Amino acid sequence: MQNRISSFPPIIDYNSKILILGSIPGVKSLEKQQYYGHPQNKFWKIIFELFNEEFTEDYIERIDILKKHHIALWDVIDSCERKGSLDSEIRNEEANQIAELLEKHPNIRAIFCNGGKSYKNLQKILGKDFKIPVFLMPSTSPLHTISFERKLDGWKTILNFL
Structure with a gap:
């Protein structure tokens, strides 16, 4: 039996127009208590590139940039058992209350x-005929080995919804 891990609270406010959902934080993110805390994860680099913002390592400033651009952040999994950081190692997962979050926002x-x-779990949680469009984005994880440029290109879809 593995130790149970939990996701972070959502980063969201009334002005949020886009919700980005990961699976659940990896080991490095849990250690730092930050979304996408692994130094090789490209999430923050992609966000800063998309919005032509000056890159920063400061987590508070990163969150401010998300809010400035009306982006909310959360995970589909509330808690699970997992050895290491691989999604394939996730066991006994409990879902976050995504539908309730969307009702409130x-x-x-x-x-x-x-x-x-994240995509597969969300479809299980909300069903396939959900009224808000849902997009599968290229994973920003270092384990997803396509180039940064291809990841960034895929993520540009966000700009159509702001």
Whole structure:
């Protein structure tokens, strides 16, 4: 039996128009208590590139940039057992209350899933005929080995919903 891990609270406010969902934080992110805390994960680099913002390592500033651009962040999994950081190692997962979050935040126009695990889980949670568009994005994880340029290109879809 593995130790149970938990996701972070959502980063969201009334002005959020886009919800980005990961699966659940990896080991490095849990250690740092930060979304996408692994130094090789391209999430933050992609966000800063998309919005022509000056890159920063400061987590508070990163969150401010998300809010400035009306982006909310959360995970589809509330808690699970997992050895290491691989999504394939996730066991006994409990889902986050995505539908309730969306009810409380009616300005959300689209959901972007960071990788396949997030996307598959969200479809199980919300069903396939959900009223908000849901997009499967290229994972920003270092384990997803396509080039940064291809990842960035895939993520540009977000700009159509702001």
